[in-house]
Amino acid sequence: MMEYKFTNSEEILRLCKKHNLPISEVAKRFEAERAHKSIASVRNQMKKVRDAMYDAVRKGVKTEEKSKMGMVGGDAKKIYAALKNVKNMMGNKVTLRAMAYATAVGEQNACMNRIVAFPTAGGAGVVPGVLFSASESFKAGKRKLLRGMFCASTIGLIIAENATLSAAKGGCQAEVGAAAGMAAAGLTEMRGGTPEQCFHAAAIALKSYIGLACDPLGGLVEVPCIKRNAIGCMNAIGASDMVMAGVKSFIPLDEVIEAMRDAAELMSPKLRETALGGLAMTKTGIMIKKKLGLKIK
Ligand code: SF4
Numbered sequence: 001m002m003e004y005k006f007t008n009s010e011e012i013l014r015l016c017k018k019h020n021l022p023i024s025e026v027a028k029r030f031e032a033e034r035a036h037k038s039i040a041s042v043r044n045q046m047k048k049v050r051d052a053m054y055d056a057v058r059k060g061v062k063t064e065e066k067s068k069m070g071m072v073g074g075d076a077k078k079i080y081a082a083l084k085n086v087k088n089m090m091g092n093k094v095t096l097r098a099m100a101y102a103t104a105v106g107e108q109n110a111c112m113n114r115i116v117a118f119p120t121a122g123g124a125g126v127v128p129g130v131l132f133s134a135s136e137s138f139k140a141g142k143r144k145l146l147r148g149m150f151c152a153s154t155i156g157l158i159i160a161e162n163a164t165l166s167a168a169k170g171g172c173q174a175e176v177g178a179a180a181g182m183a184a185a186g187l188t189e190m191r192g193g194t195p196e197q198c199f200h201a202a203a204i205a206l207k208s209y210i211g212l213a214c215d216p217l218g219g220l221v222e223v224p225c226i227k228r229n230a231i232g233c234m235n236a237i238g239a240s241d242m243v244m245a246g247v248k249s250f251i252p253l254d255e256v257i258e259a260m261r262d263a264a265e266l267m268s269p270k271l272r273e274t275a276l277g278g279l280a281m282t283k284t285g286i287m288i289k290k291k292l293g294l295k296i297k
Pocket of ligand 1: 122123167171172173175176213214215216220221222223224225226228273
């Protein structure tokens with residue numbers, strides 16, 4: 001029997017308390033047990049994931065490459081350049097860098113370059129955006145970054161277990177929403193938050209996305225996906241800030257995830273990755289469909 005097995009946040013908390021461990025350590029031990037690997041090999045695997053994410057970020061903030069349809073490309077570079085002028089911005093270095101990095105990953109994905117689907121390709125920008133940006137502002141940031149990634153991964157796991165990470169089943173709450181919850185928890189652990197605080201942050205972030213449509217223009221993971229990732233970073237950082245200021249989520253994370261599952265069941269198929277509703281059916285969305293030779297309805 002697995003000692004570190006869990007299916008929801010309550011069970012993770014129990015393990016954290018029983019073994020006096022942070023969420024990231026429970027995640028590592030769970031993966032080691034599940035995959036019959038050593039803790040060191042699980043850590044190394046996560047380092048490879050981190051390095052692949054960094055590659056996408058580094059390339060993405062330098063390039064002006066456009067996607068095939070020309071809808072996206074070059075915005076990460078613009079946001080990254082704004083860091084030089086941070087005094088004229090309302091956000092700070094951490095938030096701007098997070099948005100630049102998230103956009104970089106989204107644009108690399110749209111240009112068919114390599115990214116890490118963490119947890120999915122559509123929502124792949126939020127976790128590296130938030131955690132990489134924060135790690136650059138922390139002492140021992142590299143070590144903390146891995147902790148943040150392990151902690152974030154548990155949120156993805158329990159969402160997959162109790163709701164869904166599929167946009168075709170649950171809309172964008174399952175992609176950008178899930179990623180924001182993951183990033184909020186990971187960031188909170190990196191900042192020294194308790195396991196309870198990590199789950200409060202994830203709950204606050206995820207609550208803002210209940211019922212969010214998946215409505216990409218022409219069915220391509222470009223618009224509104226990439227900007228949603230950038231804004232997802234702001235959501236995650238805001239949720240973590242609220243929690244570190246002493247705020248709690250009134251609804252526990254496990255209940256928020258249940259609500260997400262219910263909302264997914266209630267959602268029209270037109271709002272679940274079919275490009276038949278929401279932004280995909282705006283005048284601009286229809287123009288893109290025509291260019292792609294897709295049926296309008
Ligand atoms: S709109 Fe749809 S395709 Fe785009 S990020 Fe959200 S879930 Fe993914």
